Amino acid sequence: MRKITHxxxxxxxxxxxxxxxxxFNPATGVVQAQVPFAPxxxxxxxxxxxxxxxxSWGLSSMSTRTEVLFSFRHLVNxxxxxLAEIITAEHGKVHSDALGEISRGLENIEFACGLGSHLxxxxxxxxxxxxxxxxxxxxxxxxxxxxxxxxxVMVPLWMTANALACGNAMIxxxxxxxxxxxxxxxxxxxxxxxxxxxxxxLQGDGxxxxxxxxHPGIDAVSFVGSTPIAKSIYSRGTAAGKRVQxxxxxxxxxxxxxxxxxxxxxxxAVSAAYGSAGERCMAVSVVVxxxxxxxPLIAAIAERMNKLVIGPGTDPASEMGPLxxxxxxxxxxxxxxxxxxxxxxxxxxxxxxQLEGDAADGFFVGASLIDNVRPGMAVYDDEIFGPVLxxxxxxxxxxxxxxxxxxxxxxGVAIFTRDxxxxxxxxxxxxxGMVGVNVPIPVPVATYSFGGWKDSLFGDAHMYGPAGxxxxxxxxxxxxxxxxxxxxxxDLGFPKTR
Numbered sequence: 058m059r060k061i062t063h064x065x066x067x068x069x070x071x072x073x074x075x076x077x078x079x080x081f082n083p084a085t086g087v088v089q090a091q092v093p094f095a096p097x098x099x100x101x102x103x104x105x106x107x108x109x110x111x112x113s114w115g116l117s118s119m120s121t122r123t124e125v126l127f128s129f130r131h132l133v134n135x136x137x138x139x140l141a142e143i144i145t146a147e148h149g150k151v152h153s154d155a156l157g158e159i160s161r162g163l164e165n166i167e168f169a170c171g172l173g174s175h176l177x178x179x180x181x182x183x184x185x186x187x188x189x190x191x192x193x194x195x196x197x198x199x200x201x202x203x204x205x206x207x208x209x210v211m212v213p214l215w216m217t218a219n220a221l222a223c224g225n226a227m228i229x230x231x232x233x234x235x236x237x238x239x240x241x242x243x244x245x246x247x248x249x250x251x252x253x254x255x256x257x258x259l260q261g262d263g264x265x266x267x268x269x270x271x272h273p274g275i276d277a278v279s280f281v282g283s284t285p286i287a288k289s290i291y292s293r294g295t296a297a298g299k300r301v302q303x304x305x306x307x308x309x310x311x312x313x314x315x316x317x318x319x320x321x322x323x324x325x326a327v328s329a330a331y332g333s334a335g336e337r338c339m340a341v342s343v344v345v346x347x348x349x350x351x352x353p354l355i356a357a358i359a360e361r362m363n364k365l366v367i368g369p370g371t372d373p374a375s376e377m378g379p380l381x382x383x384x385x386x387x388x389x390x391x392x393x394x395x396x397x398x399x400x401x402x403x404x405x406x407x408x409x410x411q412l413e414g415d416a417a418d419g420f421f422v423g424a425s426l427i428d429n430v431r432p433g434m435a436v437y438d439d440e441i442f443g444p445v446l447x448x449x450x451x452x453x454x455x456x457x458x459x460x461x462x463x464x465x466x467x468x469g470v471a472i473f474t475r476d477x478x479x480x481x482x483x484x485x486x487x488x489x490g491m492v493g494v495n496v497p498i499p500v501p502v503a504t505y506s507f508g509g510w511k512d513s514l515f516g517d518a519h520m521y522g523p524a525g526x527x528x529x530x531x532x533x534x535x536x537x538x539x540x541x542x543x544x545x546x547x548d549l550g551f552p553k554t555r
Contacts, residue, residue, distance in 0.1 A: 059090040061236050063099060063260055064243035066106040067253025072099060078233045078262065083149035083379040084369035086418035092236045095261045097268065103228055103259045104274040107199045110254025111226035115196040119173050122222055128249035130166040133159065133214075133242075140210055140241060145370035147235035148209060149378040149420070150333050152370060155210075162214035164503035165521050169218035175526045176223065188538045194530040196224030197300065198276035201269045203290070204239075205282045206232035206381050207336040207442075213239055215507070216279045219525035221246075221255065225277075228257040230269060234381050236260055270294045277528070279520070280304065281338070283440070284466070284512050291515035302518035302528055304338075304508060306440040307468030310461045311341045311497055312483070314454065315348040317473040321495070322350075323357035325473065329497035330446040331365065331424045334377050335389075338513075339469045339491075339498045343430070343437065343447045345457045351450050355404060355428055358446070362405050362424050369416055379420040380443060386420040389443030393425045396436040396447075402428040407444060432463070440466070454479065462488045467510030471497045490514065 061080065062069040072093030080090040095103070114122075133140070141155035148155075169175075178193040202216040213229055220227045231239035239258045246256045259265065269275055270293045277300040280290045284305035294301035311329065313322045329341035346354050368375035380386040390408050397403050407423030422444065430437050430447040437447055451457040461470055471493035472483045480494045490509035493499030501507055501522065508519030518528045 058088070061090055061092045061240065061260060063093070063095065063103065064240055064256070064258035065099075065103050065254075066110075066257075067247055069240070070099075070102075072096075072260070074099070076262075080147060080234065080236065081382065081420075082146060083381055084371065084419045085415045086383065086420060089146070090237070092233050092260050094233070095259050095265050100259065100265065100268050100272070103257045104199065104272055106254040107226040107228050107257050108274050110252055111196065111199050111224075114221075114226060114252060114255045115198070115224035117224065119176065122224065123170055123172060125246075125250050126166060126170045126172070126218065126222060129246055129251070130163060130170065132245045132248055133163055133166065136241070136245065140238060143238050143241055144209055144235070145378070147237055148206060148381065149370050150336075151375045151378050152373070154333050154378075155370070158208050158211040161500070162211040165214045165218045168503040168522065169222035172222040175523075176530065184536075187540060188536060190534065190536050192532055192534045194223070194526075195533055197529055197531055199226045199228065199274060200277040200279065200529060201275050202227060202229045203266055203269070203278065203280045203282070204229065204231050205338075206234040207333065207338070209235045209238040210242065212281050213242060215281075215521045215525070217242070217256065219521060220279075220529045221251070223526060223529040225529055226255045226257070228259055228269065228275070230259050230261055230265060233260065233262055266290070267293070270299070271297050275299060277301070278303075279528070281520070282306075287515050288512075295516075300518075300528065301516055302520060303515040304520060305513050305515065306442075306466060307338045307340075307509065307513050308343060308437075308440055308464055308466040309339060309341050309469045309471075310343045310345050310464070311471045311473065312345045312457045312461065313347060313350055313354055314472065314474040314476065314479060315350045316475045317350065318475065319350070319353055319357055322473045323354060323361055325471075325495075325497040326354075326358050326446065327361045327365070329471075331362070331377055331444045334380055335444040336381065336442055337498070339500055341471065341497050342441060342445065343449055345449050345451050345460060347451045347454060347457050351448070355426070355448055359405055359426055362426060365424055367410060367421060367423060368412060369419065377424065377444065380422060381420065383420050385443070386422050389441055389445060390422050392436050392439070392441050392443075392445055393427070396427045396430070396434065399434045399436070401430045401434060401436060401447075404428050432460070454483075458483065458486055462486075465512045468513035469493070469499055469509065471495075471499060490519075
């Protein structure tokens, strides 16, 4: 059985733990590797190594850091097919989806390569007689990144690119469900010329996360995952005096007005709901059909669903792969079963799908479509994180916007319409952090920042882009005077600015 290692001080580091987790191939249900859950001694080694490296990396020149990041960007791009294969093997998503994830990660490296402008300070001359003031940005120190299973390359790059560009050392704790992509990123960073210890991969479970949150050697923590865990991490991390950004879950709505292009809306709903088997925090999980468009829209969505090809991610014909674990597959299926009991209408039941051969024991469930859903039903209230699309019918635009704004989550939302005035009003009124107009998954490009509102974000720090630079740096203001020795004198009065 293959044993996955940590990456500490620039090298793969075998674990001496007695606690291990199984890493499955979701397409077959077979255990393909084991991942260690780091004991305290290995956590201490990782943090100590990172702190030592952070001291010199934080003082390195911008040109040195830029050179490493440009090289890293080149290597990730050159190895994108290999990285996608590793993602598919442990996560299960289809190859094209894995490639898309890597492309969005590359955007973040490209943004970080512009660190010369991102880290530029300010300068004010002669603020008082002979006095100048300048501001500068400095690294926070050692930062920890705790990342989810659903994007094992993209989300680590959201954090790592900016953290390293700003001069920090990064300790990445990837999901124990698909830990290998992080190890390959570590190898590529080493090949890029990154000094040993600046990037660490520490494998583990919730206990390891808790140890990082409480460790005095960690200065900041970045997290992406479910809302209950995000809330806990923010609370525990800030209580320990750390800077924390914690992104949580979502229940993303797609509002379709009566004037929307029916075909575009149906295509977008299917793509956004069932891509990556719905295991995306930005997946559309609720379509709000306004007025008379509901019946034809549901029919168009169902027609497209019936053509979806579901199978192993290694099969080029597959459009949707398995879920990450058997337990999660069964939980997703339970929501479909419960929806009918609560009075909703199951239009397409994905539980009936069956695969043959090795895939028969994989963690597959088909795409489901549920109509007549209302708030208060579990299928509406909970973040299912699977290929289940609910339809809520609204009589008017006002009813639709009130429904969206009443939801506890505020991650992403989309509106489909031909009416520019309605779209403009919607973007102003909706209480979500990321809004799409005829764009079903409005994930910002790397020059902006990612983050929701309400129970989708704890704290006020968004991820990557300009907000990422802010999070991974501290501002220092320096006030300078070079006095004329001949005019110097003792003055006990309050310092004057004029």
